[in-house]
Amino acid sequence: MSTLTLALKDGLVAPWTEWERRCTQGRRLLEAGTYALTEGAIAAGCRVFAGYPITPATDIAEYMSKRLPQVGGYYVQCEDELAGMHACAGASLGGLKAMTATSGPGYTLMHDAYGWSITNEIPLVVVDAMRVGPISGITGAPGQGEFYIARYASHGGNFETIVLSPSSVQEAFWLTIDAFNLAERFRTPVTILTDQVISDMWEDLFIPADYDGLDFVIPRKHNLMMPFFPVGSADLDVPPNVIGHGTGVCVSAYTHTEEGYDIEEMEAQWAQTYRLVNKIRHHRDELTRYETLGLEDAEVVAVAYGANARTVKTGVLEARRRGVKAGFVRLITLWPFPDELFERDTRYVVCELNYDGQLVREVMRSAPSKNTVHFMGKSAELHTVGEVVAGLEGVAKSGRIPELPYIWTEVR
């Protein structure tokens, strides 16, 4: 199989390919995804975790309760997820990098605080370790039902969000540092969507020896002067505001002026929306992260992200071995959605861990024709290699996915 992998052009576009090259000193461990997410946060400078235990993210809380006091940080076990994310926002406003981790039921409780953080441009990292639906579903099984919720993580519209998803324990480590960096640069909360598999599985993990020497970690800077909110501008890398340095900054969820106090005028609405949307849209190239395989001559492309991308990739390789010209796209940045990955006029098979079809709708929207986009939805278990192969072969040879038990193919 390795000969085949080398023969196909495999591309991983992500900043950590460079980071891995530069970090030569460190330790190799056998660890869980939650451990990697925690250590990645500590390495990125996170000094506050405020949250509430929930499977499968509980281990992050426990690790944080142990690690943060060791590095002079604070673990706050809040009374609920609502308080947790608000406390993280408060800590970040005070100048400390902060993170919280939850699962679906907690993520929905965080929407009020998420919106507050978006509109006040507060850097934060939120891990949502998805479980399978509907709703609270099965606590200990993987799902991908919060794809759209993570994009629309609060009410009111008029904002963009940044959402990333790792698909291995090692990637979870680097991606968490990346998430903190993006949070600082874009002054926004960043969601890391993982699932029960990524959170709980144990894999090979390399951790750099010296966190202080990681020059690719963007440190917290303070914005000490007006404008606190450069409304009407899409500038990147504006330092975050800080409460406690006597700058006179005002922070609230209402449409606000450059100083931060609320104002009820359409012009202000436009200017603030311009900033919140375009600071992300105009800098999409800073957010490109994905993995591809064999796209040059692919007659059918499998699309996935997160945990099930692992088995899907193996399925792609197996299909190739059987003569199907299969390609593979693994999304790492989920939002802003990478439309450009689906410009190829070919057939797509979107494999996601839900039955209602979420990622597949975005692919249908982005692809040249939605009729060439096929859906293989599954819940509670990863797609098996056999299912992926059957789907790819079916689409390549007869243009449709065969009947497979517990695989949902309808998108309405």
Place this chain on the structure above:
Amino acid sequence: MPLFKTEKIAPRGPAGRWDVVIGEEMCKACGFCLNVCPVDVFAYRTATNKLGWFPMYVAHEANCIGCMLCYQICPDFCIDVAVKNGAQN
């Protein structure tokens, strides 16, 4: 003792030694100062301010005895009462 005094007493004691200032453009004409004042200092203007209220103004500053009740009760930060320069407290 009632909160509001419709019957005003005659100025006495430290009367006449106080500067009373009202920010008329900020006044919302609640009437608290006029009614809590034990002596006769305040009155309503006959023209509205920019907010649309008939504001209070200092009609008889010399009557002020410096009790500071108006300062404490104004809900809009309009009033300042201070000892006149040179006057004894």
Place this chain on the structure above:
Amino acid sequence: MNKLAAKYLRPSQIPTKACHGCGIGMIENWLLQAIDELGLKQEDVIFGTGIGCVGRQTFATWGGDNFGATHGRALAVATGLKLAQPDKKYLIVVGDGDAASIGTSHLIHAARRNLGVVVICEDNMGYESTGGQFSPTTPAGYVTNSSPYGMVEPPFDPCDVVKAAGATFVAETTATQWHQTVKIVKKALANDGFSFVHVRFPCNENFGAYALGTRDTLKNLEWIYEHTQGRKADGTETDFTWETGIKHDASNSRPEFSKIMRDMNARVRADAEAKAAKPADKGHADAPAGRDGGHAKH
């Protein structure tokens, strides 16, 4: 504007959005007096507000750093902010809805943790910003916009709630007790712990109109005065009386939340240094800075 307002407030936000005769501005004037008498500068104090009349009419009036949290969550934000900026004085100015209804959970836990903030719960006995619906502090039987047949739910006193949760300073005043409020707020600020000051004040537009039958500012403030004294102008007893004054003062008697956290960190660091100084024993090799050798719990 008066001298203290000129010293501490944000000129673009004065005059405030409050209705005429509303008690919010009065109380804020007393807060400024307390701040000034304690010699605090604008950069020493952080205001945190919420949603509703008290939250929105107070928000941004303070000239220094301030935040207007989502409804009910000012204390949750303050919990994180206090860790990052422990040396500031915090005035969390919220209404009865914000503190005693939607935000009660955070109120209780902030009191339990002894978070070092002063909560000024300005209580106009209803959700007046949305038109005058009843709240958990509306007196029993009173008619409001959402209790047209009279409030049938029993109210509670948030002072009792925070005292039971462990607040180290609890006091109550009303909008006709300016001197007491200034003195009490000064004491509350002197407590390095959770202070709760509950101030009842009049609303003319809604509570006054629907529960008391009048929008007359003088009559409504007199209603507050009567229920503070326990006696009406004609000498008869009021239907209830508020017990005002300091209800519980255990100021500085137990450690403040952020101090507890800092002390724990110092202890962990000291233990780690002591362990590192000991001769190396051939124990289980650890990941950076000592994770337990065992499996994580599930």
